[in-house]
Amino acid sequence: MNDELIHPKELPFQLYEVLDTESLIQRERFSEHNRETFDAILETANKIATQKFATHNAIADADEPKFDGKNVHMIPQVKEAFDAYNEAGFMAGRYDFDEGGMQLPETIMMATSGYFMAANPSTAGYPFLTVAAANVIGNFASEELKQQFMPRMLSGEFTGTMALTEPHAGSSLADIRTTAIKNEDGNYRLKGSKLYISAGEHQLSNNIVHLVLAKIQGAPAGVKGISLFVVPKYRLDETGEVGQRNDVALAGLIHKMGYRGTTSTALSFGENGDCHGYLIGEPHQGLKYMFLMMNEARIGVGFGAAMIGYRGYQYSLAYAKDRTQGRIPPNNSPADPATEIINHGDVKRMLLAQKAYVEGAMSLCLYASRLVDDTKTRESAEERRMSEELLDLLTPVVKAWPSEFGVKANDLAIQVLGGAGYTREYPVEQCWRDNRLNPIHEGTNGIQALDLLTRKLWQANGAGLEILQKRILADFSQASGPECLALVNKTQGYMVKMQALLPSLGVALRSEKLPNLLANAQCFMNVFSSIVMSWIWIRQANVAEKALAQCEPADKPYYLGKIQAAKYYVNWELPLVNRDISLLESSDDSCSDMQPEWF
Amino acid sequence: MNDELIHPKELPFQLYEVLDTESLIQRERFSEHNRETFDAILETANKIATQKFATHNAIADADEPKFDGKNVHMIPQVKEAFDAYNEAGFMAGRYDFDEGGMQLPETIMMATSGYFMAANPSTAGYPFLTVAAANVIGNFASEELKQQFMPRMLSGEFTGTMALTEPHAGSSLADIRTTAIKNEDGNYRLKGSKLYISAGEHQLSNNIVHLVLAKIQGAPAGVKGISLFVVPKYRLDETGEVGQRNDVALAGLIHKMGYRGTTSTALSFGENGDCHGYLIGEPHQGLKYMFLMMNEARIGVGFGAAMIGYRGYQYSLAYAKDRTQGRIPPNNSPADPATEIINHGDVKRMLLAQKAYVEGAMSLCLYASRLVDDTKTRESAEERRMSEELLDLLTPVVKAWPSEFGVKANDLAIQVLGGAGYTREYPVEQCWRDNRLNPIHEGTNGIQALDLLTRKLWQANGAGLEILQKRILADFSQASGPECLALVNKTQGYMVKMQALLPSLGVALRSEKLPNLLANAQCFMNVFSSIVMSWIWIRQANVAEKALAQCEPADKPYYLGKIQAAKYYVNWELPLVNRDISLLESSDDSCSDMQPEWF
Secondary structure, three states: OOOOOOOOOHHHHHHHHHOOHHHHHHOHHHOOOOHHHHHHHHHHHHHHHHHHHHHHHHHHHHOOOEEOOOOEEOOHHHHHHHHHHHHOOHHHOOOOHHHOOOOOOHHHHHHHHHHHHHHOHHHHHHHHHHHHHHHHHHHHOOHHHHHHHHHHHHOOOEEEEEEOOEOOEOOOHHHOOOEEEEOOOOOEEEEEEEEEEEOOOOOOOOEEEEEEEEEEOOOOOHHHHOEEEEEEOEEEOOOOOEEEEOOEEEEEEEOEOOOOOOOEEEEEEOOOOOOEEEEOOOOOOHHHHHHHHHHHHHHHHHHHHHHHHHHHHHHHHHHHHHOEOOOOOOOOOOOOOOOEHHHOHHHHHHHHHHHHHHHHHHHHHHHHHHHHHHHHHOOOHHHHHHHHHHHHHHHHHHHHHHHHHHHHHHHHHHHHHHHHHHEOOOOHHHHHHHHOOOOOOOOOHHHHHHHHHHHHOOHHHHHHHHHHHHHHHHHHOOOOOHHHHHHHHHHHHHHHHHHHHHHHHHHHOOOOOHHHHHHOHHHHHHHHHHHHHHHHHHHHHHHHHHHHOOOOHHHHHHHHHHHHHHHHHHHHHHHHHHHHHHHHHOOOOOOOOOOHHHO | OOOOOOOOOHHHHHHHHHOOHHHHHHOHHHOOOOHHHHHHHHHHHHHHHHHHHHHHHHHHHHOOOEEOOOOEEOOHHHHHHHHHHHHOOHHHOOOOHHHOOOOOOHHHHHHHHHHHHHHOHHHHHHHHHHHHHHHHHHHHOOHHHHHHHHHHHHOOOEEEEEEOOEOOEOOOHHHOOOEEEEOOOOOEEEEEEEEEEEOOOOOOOOEEEEEEEEEEOOOOOHHHHOEEEEEEOEEEOOOOOEEEEOOEEEEEEEOEOOOOOOOEEEEEEOOOOOOEEEEOOOOOOHHHHHHHHHHHHHHHHHHHHHHHHHHHHHHHHHHHHHOEOOOOOOOOOOOOOOOEHHHOHHHHHHHHHHHHHHHHHHHHHHHHHHHHHHHHHOOOHHHHHHHHHHHHHHHHHHHHHHHHHHHHHHHHHHHHHHHHHHEOOOOHHHHHHHHOOOOOOOOOHHHHHHHHHHHHOOHHHHHHHHHHHHHHHHHHHOOOOHHHHHHHHHHHHHHHHHHHHHHHHHHHOOOOOHHHHHHOHHHHHHHHHHHHHHHHHHHHHHHHHHHHOOOOHHHHHHHHHHHHHHHHHHHHHHHHHHHHHHHHHOOOOOOOOOOHHHO
16 A cells, blocks of 8 residues: 555645745745755655654554653654654754754645655644744743753754643633742742643653743732743752753653653652743733644644644545445446445545545645745745734634644545454554544644634734735635636625625624634634635635646646645535524524523 | 533423423333432432542543453543443333332433533543443343343443444444354354444453353354344353453454444454354244334434434533624624624524534434333333334434434534534534444444334334324324414424325335335435424423413523424424435435446
8 A cells, every 4th residue: 555654746735736835945045045955855855754653653552651650651662763763854844054954935834744744643743832832932932041942852862842721720821829929139939830741751861851830929810920930840050951850740641542652751840849831921921922822732733633634634535446345337247346435425525524624734835834934034024923813813824724634534544444444454544543632632622712712813803814815815816727617606695605704703702692603612613714725725725726837747747636625625514504694694593592500 | 511411491392391201100010200309310310420420421431441452441430430330220211119229211311311411522432332232131031141240231331232233234234244053052153243242351250141142053144144142251150240251352443433432342253163042032033022122222323313412402502602703793893892602693693503503403302212111111002002103103203303413513513612612622622523423333323224114104004193193183283372373384394295205105105216215215214304303392392481471581592492302393394304305205326326436
């Protein structure tokens, strides 16, 4: 069977044909790069992911990390993969040349991460979390902290975590109880418990740098009183070398359904009153710092979900091309040979749905990564601001839609394999279990729906939505082929309906209908995200329909598949939101009226 | 937290208020029973399920059966539970008093099985498969075979399996290759391999009675040449006692994602040329015998899926009433205490959707069980025939809908728990993994959709559909309260739309549009099953709305919950089929046109 992690045409199509990533080399920051350097880094990622990551994905699932009361042990292949990733320089890929980085666009780095997520999301978790933590330090910490920790995180000598959640406070960070008291030495002593901290303990690195949300004694209540601290597992000595053990203890490992290779930990800070923490930036600004990085972290979650979905899709596709079963009319007498199951209509449907979900999700996340590049490297401040507004608006969709539909895609992959799909002898069940984390972490999908409906939609007087609509219409105006024009026409009808909803939603947010609206937040997410995904698919179909007129015959099937997936999405998925539009229009109270004692 | 397996009002409501199960005691066969004997057996089931089954559900999942090359070993609690089930007489519950049975209605026996499926579906698999196999022998085998095997299966001394699937033939039984050659002794020698045979090997019983599909040498090709054999693990000696080992070997255990406590086996028949098999009934009629029992087996799958869904619902409900997190406007300042998460609109939505799915699925399956009783014990032949037609039509929905929505319910249960739901420290992830088998086995849901659209709908000139429509309208005419009348009105609109579709579907089945229609079979399943489920919910809401006028105040919340769940179903789920209706109307070709090389 096919063992390519990603179809060889897919990333070049997304990056160069749809997103015109090559144009980034016109920008000062990327001017040393060209298509060849981009392709080289992608090829290196593919190679390392295939040779070092994919090879132990199932092994790490079956033999998860164990805590012997003192140390956490895991299979050695994780460390080998982690080292290979670091040696190739991926950790610092986004950073400046003079920081030892490769000064690559976010779009390219996100694409490279696709290989690792498809190959082995659990092992990929260690470097990815480290990069995310390093980014926070790089953006907001003092020069001293930066110099102490960042270079060693970017080399992979140190790893990082994000320690937000507490046992009683998951979605509601306002309620965290970890405290920080200022010490005579100018630093802080922390005390508290954190839960579900990914990569919170392991032996992969010489040190683990926890970014910890805590409240400084006397801070304001709620989110306005949260500060952010660097809390290393080992303190650094005067020479900057790894020194004394800090008062951070592993209380236990959490045993997850999937994503088993990434340790999930309960951590105790300051059990012995000696947990040193170093404030990042200003007091009480911790949540802001975290959230400024959150857009990027959430693209990572969405893209990871897309890639786990993609892996299941590729596997079930190869299986369906190989496995024979049953017959298709008119050749359905027992004497006829059995057909490959890909020829059965219902199997086609399940494969096409997967394609629409996972390639759509990939495309969306790469679009968002491009926006990250644009917020940093577009020439004018106005263009950078507009990129930010649009990215802010899209972020809840970028996190929630791929994670919802990635799991659905994996569910369909299991169904295509039938009984085989339900066994641990085939990889698709692991994909499904691994992917199920994504609708939960980095803000549950329910939180994303609320964020979209109650905040992002109205932010800066609805500037994000206005920019989005302009971009959609600009892309739609590029459609010229009959297939795309039909899809554009259908999607525009839904855009009109959504637009018509907005005034009443705005009023409801400030009226006694608020509870109804909050209970129906997912409906608005469905409407908004389905329109966004139709646009994302039409962008791909536009490119494909134009390419068909001039491409090599060998390339035609690929482009025809893109158009067909776009048709599937707009004809099969988008119309489902008529239900949501009706419920929002009528301010439906089926959910909000339900009383706890009626269950 | 709540540790009731099933809400104490739920089964009495379904059995006595909705289905009027008490009226069955008017029938000759059940005349020795009354409400008290029914309740006593339900209470016994609840007790054994709670004390013997639920207690090792997670343990059996974490410590699955192992094969040492000679025997299969499993935790001892499985055998204790199996024995307790047998000692209480459940295995023979449906059978005549003079066969040692309890002569109980199928409806009551199905309800008892609900406790075991909610408590521990894997351990419940062993007795349930035995009963299913015993039923086939009881209905179709010779007196001699019956006497040899049935009593000992009904006492639990022997267990049973259904050995249909082969490595190359899952959905397509026409292609099985296991052969049977008649021997001088008048019996057969079998040779072949079977795969995914549940309970195919274990140490729970003195013998395992495999019902094996095989082709007698020289038989016609395809399904017309399939015969059914009794193939015991141990042959019986002349005195009828367990004798020599038969030539049936365990080739290996299959390792599943869930349902781990039930062994799934690869079996080799006749590796040494000495596998004795005893023909059931006539040659070449094997598939017919299997399928005559299939309606009942498929209700069991549907009900099991409903009950695993129900268990996750109950757990997530108890969690949501207990766990505090965040605040609800207007009490959302940090100084306000955190609220139980059940008060958040989106959590209400996820709980109400689960309720609608799992209580709807329970109600549907109990309705189908009542039809089984009716096919056997209604007075007139005409009434029995009509019950059969209706049951035949509903069976694909009874199998597919609960298994699809049971998994969705478990997915929502995980989401309600958030991070906790993703860990193996909480039971909902196991529910999700266990339930994922149900859309696959006993005919995949894709096969069910084809069965409905291409066969059941048209069977006997559409008699089943006609009976269904009459029953629906009769139930709708009972609606008098304003809530139910509104739901009836909405549902009738969809019934009209479905009716309008039928002529063109009938034509398409015999035209060049057949491939489009087959690729869209799931769309028709969606339309049909959503109308059926709306009806099933309106039946419950009707009873509830009437009961509200006269019930004790303490019972009101329960009935209000039923009405609200019916509203949710009809307002939120039913309208989704407008999409499917449009696709069927336009004979949409998005899926059927997709070519294998375009993926």
